[in-house]
Amino acid sequence: xxxxxxxxxxxxxxxxxxxxxxxxxxxxxxxxxxxxxxxxxxxxxxxxxxxxxxxxxxxxxxxxxxxxxxxxxxxxxxxxxxxxxxxxxxxxxxxxxxxxxxxxxxxxxxxxxxxxxxxxxxxxxxxxxxxxxxxxxxxxxxxxxxxxxxx
Amino acid sequence: xxxxxxxxxxxxxxxxxxxxxxxxxxxxxxxxxxxxxxxxxxxxxxxxxxxxxx
Numbered sequence: 106x107x108x109x110x111x112x113x114x115x116x117x118x119x120x121x122x123x124x125x126x127x128x129x130x131x132x133x134x135x136x137x138x139x140x141x142x143x144x145x146x147x148x149x150x151x152x153x154x155x156x157x158x159x160x161x162x163x164x165x166x167x168x169x170x171x172x173x174x175x176x177x178x179x180x181x182x183x184x185x186x187x188x189x190x191x192x193x194x195x196x197x198x199x200x201x202x203x204x205x206x207x208x209x210x211x212x213x214x215x216x217x218x219x220x221x222x223x224x225x226x227x228x229x230x231x232x233x234x235x236x237x238x239x240x241x242x243x244x245x246x247x248x249x250x251x252x253x254x255x256x
Numbered sequence: 257x258x259x260x261x262x263x264x265x266x267x268x269x270x271x272x273x274x275x276x277x278x279x280x281x282x283x284x285x286x287x288x289x290x291x292x293x294x295x296x297x298x299x300x301x302x303x304x305x306x307x308x309x310x
Contacts, residue, residue, distance in 0.1 A: 113297045117276070118309040125309040130282040136292045137285065138278035139309075148276040154306035160274070162302045166294055168274060174305075192301045203298055252295070255277075 111164075111193045117154070119146050161189065164196045165237050204249045206233045212252055220246050 114135040118126070121142035129137050140146040152160065161170035170188060204212035206219040220233045223241050233241045235248035275294050280287040287296075294302055 110300075112301045112303065114303045114305065115292065115297075117278075117304055117306045122309045126281060128309050129307075130284065132284055133282070134285050135282060136280045136287050137282040138276070138292060139281060140276075140278070148278065149306060151276070152274045152304075152306070156306070156308060158306045160304040160306075162294055162304070164299050164301055166298060189301060189303075196299065196301070 111196055112189065117148060117152075119149070161192070163192050203232070203235055204252045206230060206249075208232070212249070214253065217246060217249055217253070220249055 116129050116135055116137040118129065118137065118139045119142045120139040123139055126137070126139070129135070140148045148154075152158075154160070155173060157173055157175045159170070159172055159174045160168055163169050169192065170185070172185075204216050206216040206223070209215075216233075220241065223230055223233050224243065224246070229239075229241055233245055233249075235245040235252070238244075277291040277293040277295075280290055280292045282288055294304070
């Protein structure tokens with residue numbers, strides 16, 4: 106379908122089962138990570154995830170689907186496939202680099218300064234609209250800082 | 257004002273409701289050995305499957 110660049114699959118396992126890792130990594134190109142079982146699998150806890158649970162995020166990072174897929178013995182249901190295709194088609198075609206407000210190809214403190222200036226001028230710039238809600242405000246500054254500090 | 261905004265961001269945390277940054281263990285993934293998580297794929301649709309490697 107040609108959607109490969111717009112959708113990303115990540116498998117989130119538990120490192121207590123690391124000896125079975127090859128069941129997931131055998132020749133495919135999906136990212137596979139393992140939660141820290143010795144710490145109580147905090148990522149699983151944070152997400153409220155159970156065994157064989159699938160979460161789908163749209164291009165803004167919002168969770169739009171959550172389901173235990175144990176019953177999907179016949180593969181991905183058609184309605185879920187259609188939902189994923191719809192989400193992909195909703196991705197803006199010329200989405201700017203999030204946070205690169207001054208367009209220099211990097212996201213750094215200069216972009217924070219620029220974003221604050223946009224807010225003070227009551228202006229709008231798509232690349233500063235980090236949460237894509239149609240306005241540039243303090244929430245976008247928070248998002249931008251989080252991108253810079255890597256949280 | 258920036259210092260106030262930075263301090264505010266520390267209080268609020270990530271813009272992503274759920275997030276993680278864990279090492280990609282798949283040696284055939286282009287991100288093998290790197291920390292990956294939802295924020296790394298901003299702008300894409302992402303599927304996060306939780307299971308026991310079984």
